[in-house]
Amino acid sequence: MSQSETPSLYASRVPVFPRRVDGFFRRMKWWIMIVTLGIYYLTPWIRWDRGPDLPNQAVLLDLANRRFYFFWIEIWPHEFYFVAGLLVMAGLGLFLFTSALGRVWCGYTCPQTVWTDLFILTERWIDGDRNARVRLWKAPWSLKKARLRLTKYVVWALIGLATGGAWVFYFADAPTLLVDLVTGQAHPVAYTTMAILTFTTVFMGGIAREQVCIYACPWPRIQAAMMDEDTITIGYRDWRGEPRGKHRKAEGSDNLGDCIDCNACVNVCPMGIDIRDGQQLECITCGLxxxxxxxxxxxxxxxxxxxxxxxxxxxxxxxxxxxxxxIWRHIFRPRTIVYTSLWSLVGVALVVALFVRPELELTVAAVRNPTYVTLSDGTVRNAYEVRLRNKHGDERPFRITLTGDPALRVTLEGTPYEAVSVPAQEMVLQRVYVTAPPGSDPAEGARTEFRFWVTDMTNGERAHQDTHFVGRGED
Structure with missing residues (x-):
């Protein structure tokens, strides 16, 4: 018995060469591309004066000092909840826009879309419009084809290099790092990062293109849960366009629809699909x-x-x-109102937390090995590790006191004073001793509650933390 061959499940990629088109949505995509790329490439070069001994770059991810600077906002490592909140807002915003307007993120502002548009633009400048690119693709190798290919890949590599270079500028002072990169004095991590981002940018934006959206990106699979029958998306009015026909003056043309089957919509699609076939996973709703x-x-x-x-x-x-x-009835409906409300609540919470956070922070940890020490005169002493964080742009003296049982006294290790100086934008770990005289209630008792106070002697700002004193009664 003969067996039929198992059909192959692999389909080789058919390259997509979108034709140039002009119109409202194409012009809007150009403006969005200019603005987004401008923000990405120029932001690291914006200067912002924060005072002496602090970076003057407006947006900086200072991993060495574990800080995130964003204009006048400074995020410390323990304040990562701000970053988490921004990520939650980004997710809710994506849900909101997808629920109301479909895949507008994919079609207009996704980095893959923006950089692919840029690579297609340069390809069109070098190789020509759609028909010229198709002919060049099918033509045998020649000196002209090799020259065009080499020119295109060099331009793409420069775009990728600029992309990787702009990225590393977010993690160090941009002018200084640029000089180090040119002179070969930058850290190897910077060169490695730029090389990786150059390759991935060229591969994803210039070579893979629509394949990234179809096979690598999970969002096309997820976005269906965000959309319903009220979501605005791109579609073909087949009740108006069918049946299709090319010859408008031919006999029986009165029975034809408006679509003349010119394939203009197919030729301009960067995903290479026919929107007349209905909603498809590949469609990014770019509007071309x-x-x-x-x-x-x-x-x-x-x-x-x-x-x-x-x-x-x-x-x-x-x-x-x-x-x-x-349109407004599609946009303002229960689902989008819920997303908007949640997004607004998270945003308001972050703003409130940003403005109420103290410029002085205090953390107290009791030293429990041993829990207490009995001095030669019978005095009982506890030790504490006090972390003082100064978020101001200048050095500040901080005074450490306590309230609670009047018998308790506080002394600072390494200084006869009650104050310690903390440099600007720094955290200092100070060993603090609390003592109770012999025979006092804290010394003889098991546990005495009290409160540490730290006072900024420059502006009077205060912070406190509750803890307890351990006496001999603990035994």
């Missing part, structure tokens, strides 16, 4: 097919909107001859 179709409709004297942004709920209404629902 709308621009292409509207241009064709204008040329043949038909109304725009054969391909457009609309909700699935509108599709059923329009098929029945009813007008579509107003």
């Amino acid at each position: 097919c709308i621009d292409a179709c509207d241009d064709v409709m204008a040329k043949i004297g038909k109304p725009r909107g054969l391909i457009d942004y609309f909700a699935l709920q509108d599709e059923a209404a329009e098929r029945a001859g009813a007008p579509p629902t107003q």
